[in-house]
Every structure is written in structure tokens, then in C-alpha cells.
Amino acid sequence: MEDSINIKISADELILKDCYDFVQDDSCGGIAVFVGTVRNNTNDKNVYKLEFSAYEPMAVKEMTKIAMEALESFEIEKIAMHHAVGDLKIGAIPVIIAVASAHRDAAFKACQFAIDTLKKTVPIWKKEFFEDGEIWVNAHP
Amino acid sequence: MGKNQVSLEFDDELSIAEFRQRLTKHFPGLKKMPTFAIAVNEEYAEEGRLISPNDVVAIIPPVSGG
Numbered sequence: 516m517e518d519s520i521n522i523k524i525s526a527d528e529l530i531l532k533d534c535y536d537f538v539q540d541d542s543c544g545g546i547a548v549f550v551g552t553v554r555n556n557t558n559d560k561n562v563y564k565l566e567f568s569a570y571e572p573m574a575v576k577e578m579t580k581i582a583m584e585a586l587e588s589f590e591i592e593k594i595a596m597h598h599a600v601g602d603l604k605i606g607a608i609p610v611i612i613a614v615a616s617a618h619r620d621a622a623f624k625a626c627q628f629a630i631d632t633l634k635k636t637v638p639i640w641k642k643e644f645f646e647d648g649e650i651w652v653n654a655h656p
Numbered sequence: 657m658g659k660n661q662v663s664l665e666f667d668d669e670l671s672i673a674e675f676r677q678r679l680t681k682h683f684p685g686l687k688k689m690p691t692f693a694i695a696v697n698e699e700y701a702e703e704g705r706l707i708s709p710n711d712v713v714a715i716i717p718p719v720s721g722g
Binding site: 551567569570572573574576598609610618628633634636637638639640641651652653654655 | 689698700713719
């Protein structure tokens with residue numbers, strides 16, 4: 516199963532081609548990719564950057580669990596999950612999920628499962644910066 | 657809490673639930689968070705789990721990755 520999973524948390528810019536190349540496989544008929552991008556607003560307020568921090572060893576473990584569950588639950592061959600940490604400007608890429616499968620349905624489903632679960636369980640935190648302040652997302656009622 | 661690491665000493669073996677109570681007593685600011693999870697040795701821990709010597713305990717505020 517190790518050969519089917521590629522997990523990375525990086526302070527460097529995420530490279531879409533790295534995820535694509537990892538999952539590309541001659542036995543697969545399709546690749547589904549989700550790319551998260553930094554949005555310039557939240558609740559009608561302008562955002563000028565995001566800062567991501569991670570509890571890295573645990574985040575890698577949790578991402579690996581998600582990838583393993585995706586491989587068990589869907590008919591997919593390979594999955595790559597990359598997440599960035601540090602300061603990210605508008606339009607930059609905090610997260611990439613790539614999934615390859617023989618048939619497209621499994622890839623779409625596994626890709627959605629992976630990003631949805633990552634947002635719920637992986638110990639990574641996002642701080643939004645506005646002109647008049649900053650806030651840790653989800654940390655306040 | 658404004659810190660990456662804190663030291664607290666306990667005389668007895670604590671469950672996660674008991675640890676959570678004592679921690680909140682020490683750091684009332686934690687009540688401002690809607691909730692937080694606790695991880696032991698880099699895994700989410702159930703409330704009943706007992707904390708043993710040398711376990712690595714981490715407070716996990718609501719996550720917001722992706």
C-alpha cells in the first residue's frame with residue numbers, strides 16, 4: 516500500500532505536476548485532482564494572506580490514514596495528498612489531492628472524501644489576515 | 657495560551673477527561689474555544705484513555721486545513 520500513497524507537508528510551493536506524476540499509472544483511465552487556492556475574501560471581508568501551521572508528525576499520520584481509507588473504500592490505485600505550511604498569498608495553493616483509478620467515478624468520490632476528511636481531522640490550522648486584524652479560522656464560536 | 661509547550665505536574669494517573677478539566681482550570685482562556693481535542697502520541701485520544709508517563713500529549717484546537 517506504501518507505493519500507492521504519497522503524503523507531503525511542505526514549506527515550499529506545492530507542485531501540481533509532482534502529485535500528477537505520482538498517481539499517473541498505465542492501469543488507470545483517469546485522474547481526479549482537487550487544488551485548493553487562497554481566496555481573497557471571507558464573509559465579505561478582504562483577506563490579503565493566509566498562514567498555515569501544522570502539528571506536522573500527527574498531520575502526516577492523519578493524512579496517511581485518510582489515504583489508506585480511500586484506497587480501501589474506493590476502487591482507486593493511487594493517491595497523493597500535499598499540504599503547504601507557512602504564509603500563502605492570494606491565489607497560492609495550500610492543498611492538492613490527486614487520485615488515479617481505472618474508472619472515473621471512484622477517483623471523483625475518493626478525491627472528495629480525501630479533501631472533506633482532511634478538513635475535519637488533520638491538525639493543520641489556517642489564520643486569515645485582514646486589513647484590520649487576523650483570526651484563526653474555526654477557533655471561535 | 658500563547659505558548660507552544662507548557663509543563664504541569666500531576667501526582668496521579670489522569671484520564672483525558674480529567675486532564676482536560678485541570679488544563680482548563682489552569683488556562684481559563686481555553687474556554688473561549690468552542691471545543692478542542694487532545695492527542696496522545698500523535699493520535700486523537702478518547703476521553704477515557706489514561707495518560708501514562710512519557711506519553712506526548714497535545715492540545716488540538718478546531719482544525720482548519722485545506
